[in-house]
Amino acid sequence: MGQLSNKRRPIIIANWKLNGTTAFVSDLLDGITEQWFGVHQAEVVVCPAFIHLAQAVNEHLAHSNVALGAQDCSQFEEGAYTGDVSAEMLHDIGCQYVIVGHSERRRFYSESDAQVAKKFDLVHQSMMTPILCVGETQEQREAGKTLDVIKRQVGAALDYCGVEKLARSVVAYEPLWAVGTGVTATPDQAQEVHAFIRELLGPVGQAVRIVYGGSVKANNAETLFAEPDIDGALVGGAALKADDFIEICKAAEL
Numbered sequence: 001m002g003q004l005s006n007k008r009r010p011i012i013i014a015n016w017k018l019n020g021t022t023a024f025v026s027d028l029l030d031g032i033t034e035q036w037f038g039v040h041q042a043e044v045v046v047c048p049a050f051i052h053l054a055q056a057v058n059e060h061l062a063h064s065n066v067a068l069g070a071q072d073c074s075q076f077e078e079g080a081y082t083g084d085v086s087a088e089m090l091h092d093i094g095c096q097y098v099i100v101g102h103s104e105r106r107r108f109y110s111e112s113d114a115q116v117a118k119k120f121d122l123v124h125q126s127m128m129t130p131i132l133c134v135g136e137t138q139e140q141r142e143a144g145k146t147l148d149v150i151k152r153q154v155g156a157a158l159d160y161c162g163v164e165k166l167a168r169s170v171v172a173y174e175p176l177w178a179v180g181t182g183v184t185a186t187p188d189q190a191q192e193v194h195a196f197i198r199e200l201l202g203p204v205g206q207a208v209r210i211v212y213g214g215s216v217k218a219n220n221a222e223t224l225f226a227e228p229d230i231d232g233a234l235v236g237g238a239a240l241k242a243d244d245f246i247e248i249c250k251a252a253e254l
């Protein structure tokens with residue numbers, strides 16, 4: 001992949017969102033682990049729904065080289081917060097990664113930058129790696145505000161947690177107009193924002209993996225990954241079929 005691949009290990013993350021039964025998840029995990037064994041340049045992470053995490057660990061991932069992530073966590077550590085799942089619970093069950101600030105959480109649950117920053121910090125406190133999602137709406141892009149939005153979203157985590165924690169994180173750039181729409185950002189559009197995020201992080205930015213998300217498919221992954229600041233992908237729809245997802249993972253190693 002891109003010219004900086006010697007410095008940053010590519011990472012491909014499957015976000016299965018609100019999908020799957022135990023049988024579906026079982027088949028999908030079998031399909032992925034059977035095709036992704038041995039040593040690989042790219043790191044592969046799967047993020048099932050909370051209720052399928054234990055199944056993933058106990059029945060499929062324990063002896064695989066596929067890592068486990070969660071799609072979200074509570075902004076609270078413990079106590080009377082009905083329905084929540086804490087970062088510590090996720091660590092305890094075997095997660096290594098947690099997505100925070102996904103645009104669907106920001107949009108459908110009104111999560112603020114401040115709440116996302118708290119979650120980001122709790123994931124670190126629980127010895128896992130947060131995947132911080134940022135991205136602009138179509139209206140914001142058309143108004144020329146893309147970089148302002150990204151600066152505000154990354155800045156909230158930076159201000160709350162400090163640059164050292166950002167250095168040990170993954171950032172996912174997901175323009176909302178590309179999420180689940182079939183419209184992918186062009187490699188140039190994505191590269192511009194990725195380079196901007198890296199610049200925002202200062203010297204540590206060179207070590208941070210910044211992935212792109214938004215209608216990534218097997219047929220567009222390679223050109224995106226060829227960009228110097230795109231270190232992998234956060235994949236939704238195309239991660240629901242093992243063969244399609246594995247094709248994207250392979251493209252990260254070209």
Ligand SMILES: O=C[C@H](O)COP(=O)(O)O
Nearest residue numbers: 015179180214215236237
């Ligand atoms: O978390 C994944 C993203 O929201 C991308 O979803 P998508 O690949 O279905 O567009």
